Amino acid sequence: MKSLGSIRRDFAPWNDPSAKPYIQFDKVTKKFGDFTAVNNLSLTVFEREFFALLGASGCGKSTLLRMLAGFEEPTAGRILLDGQDLRGIPPYKRPVNMMFQSYALFPHMTVEKNIAFGLKQEGMPAADIDKRVAEMLRLVKLEQFAKRKPHQLSGGQRQRVALARSVAKRPKVLLLDEPLGALDKKLREETQFELMDLQQELGLTFVVVTHDQEEAMTMADRIAIMDKGEVMQVATPAEIYEAPTSRFVAHFVGNVNMFEGKVAERAANTTRITGATGAQIVVENAAETANGADIVFAIRPEKIKVSSKKPADAVNALEGEIYDVAYLGDMTVYHIKLDDGQIVRASALNASRVTEDPLTWNDRAWVSFRPDAGVVLTR
Numbered sequence: 001m002k003s004l005g006s007i008r009r010d011f012a013p014w015n016d017p018s019a020k021p022y023i024q025f026d027k028v029t030k031k032f033g034d035f036t037a038v039n040n041l042s043l044t045v046f047e048r049e050f051f052a053l054l055g056a057s058g059c060g061k062s063t064l065l066r067m068l069a070g071f072e073e074p075t076a077g078r079i080l081l082d083g084q085d086l087r088g089i090p091p092y093k094r095p096v097n098m099m100f101q102s103y104a105l106f107p108h109m110t111v112e113k114n115i116a117f118g119l120k121q122e123g124m125p126a127a128d129i130d131k132r133v134a135e136m137l138r139l140v141k142l143e144q145f146a147k148r149k150p151h152q153l154s155g156g157q158r159q160r161v162a163l164a165r166s167v168a169k170r171p172k173v174l175l176l177d178e179p180l181g182a183l184d185k186k187l188r189e190e191t192q193f194e195l196m197d198l199q200q201e202l203g204l205t206f207v208v209v210t211h212d213q214e215e216a217m218t219m220a221d222r223i224a225i226m227d228k229g230e231v232m233q234v235a236t237p238a239e240i241y242e243a244p245t246s247r248f249v250a251h252f253v254g255n256v257n258m259f260e261g262k263v264a265e266r267a268a269n270t271t272r273i274t275g276a277t278g279a280q281i282v283v284e285n286a287a288e289t290a291n292g293a294d295i296v297f298a299i300r301p302e303k304i305k306v307s308s309k310k311p312a313d314a315v316n317a318l319e320g321e322i323y324d325v326a327y328l329g330d331m332t333v334y335h336i337k338l339d340d341g342q343i344v345r346a347s348a349l350n351a352s353r354v355t356e357d358p359l360t361w362n363d364r365a366w367v368s369f370r371p372d373a374g375v376v377l378t379r
């Protein structure tokens with residue numbers, strides 16, 4: 001079992017130049033009248049990958065999925081599946097199944113009849129149907145609910161029936177549009193892991209649309225971050241978080257501090273940046289940054305240390321005042337107002353029950369960080 005999407009160590013076909021892409025969006029554009037919902041977008045997904053499309057409402061995620069399923073045709077560009085151009089192939093002839101957010105189960109049918117429905121329509125022999133349904137019930141752990149009707153199930157159980165129904169026909173690709181949107185937080189988290197196990201066990205390729213970053217981070221092998229019909233970055237959850245390539249992506253996933261400034265001086269491995277108010281920080285070198293260029297250093301809150309005294313060995317230490325403290329149990333979040341006015345967010349893990357260096361509102365404090373604790377962004 002993989003316990004986290006990003007920790008499937010042996011699975012990384014995107015790093016293998018000889019690996020054949022399974023799903024290919026090749027310069028795909030979709031217009032609705034004058035409106036461009038998807039703009040010249042290229043993207044590849046590999047067989048057995050758990051791929052997530054993440055973006056704000058209206059960014060074109062669902063449109064992309066619907067084109068893959070065959071409910072919409074691209075205005076321009078091609079979509080290939082296993083090398084075959086899908087243009088003109090109707091949805092029911094594609095080896096693709098889509099599970100919608102509002103997973104409409106047939107209310108008058110039992111769980112097993114719901115799961116069997118598509119197989120019957122396909123003309124599968126009755127004995128095979130029984131076997132397949134039993135297998136599906138086992139997979140989604142609903143064996144003892146086979147004879148119940150949807151209204152006799154919880155939301156999470158209904159969701160699992162819908163999943164079983166979607167995979168019963170063994171599609172090669174399962175498309176999931178906000179599959180867990182209707183579940184409460186705790187159930188959603190449990191179901192995320194079940195979904196990952198199911199995908200692993202069946203060896204399917206999953207493309208899931210979500211606007212929930214935690215969900216994408218938990219489940220996906222890779223995530224495509226979308227904005228206004230374009231892909232901003234495609235990478236593993238860890239890369240998206242630790243090495244975003246743009247301000248947009250850095251802001252979109254997790255919390256981040258941005259130190260804006262101009263390149264003052266480049267040394268062998270580091271660059272000195274001067275902020276608008278003259279404060280200087282030293283960061284790891286970024287490619288192509290000439291003296292005077294505008295750049296930003298993006299650093300996550302947990303990579304910033306807060307202390308009452310200036311750390312003796314810190315390359316970067318900026319002074320300010322504690323502006324806000326939020327105790328969250330597992331960690332404490334500090335907002336520090338630097339002397340130049342910028343507010344910095346820093347978080348500290350509460351690894352022991354007693355804090356060694358307690359800091360509270362209005363205390364003078366130092367924030368410090370290493371030159372390689374964040375990333376330099378130029379766009």
Ligand SMILES: Nc1ncnc2c1ncn2[C@@H]1O[C@H](COP(=O)(O)OP(=O)(O)OP(=O)(O)O)[C@@H](O)[C@H]1O
Pocket residue numbers: 032035036037055056057058059060061062063064211
């Ligand atoms: N049939 C249509 N006719 C006109 N505009 C459409 C149509 N379908 C989608 N759009 C527009 O295209 C854009 C992208 O829609 P899409 O459903 O792909 O977004 P999304 O990223 O899935 O958003 P959400 O998370 O809200 O579902 C939206 O601005 C939407 O209004």
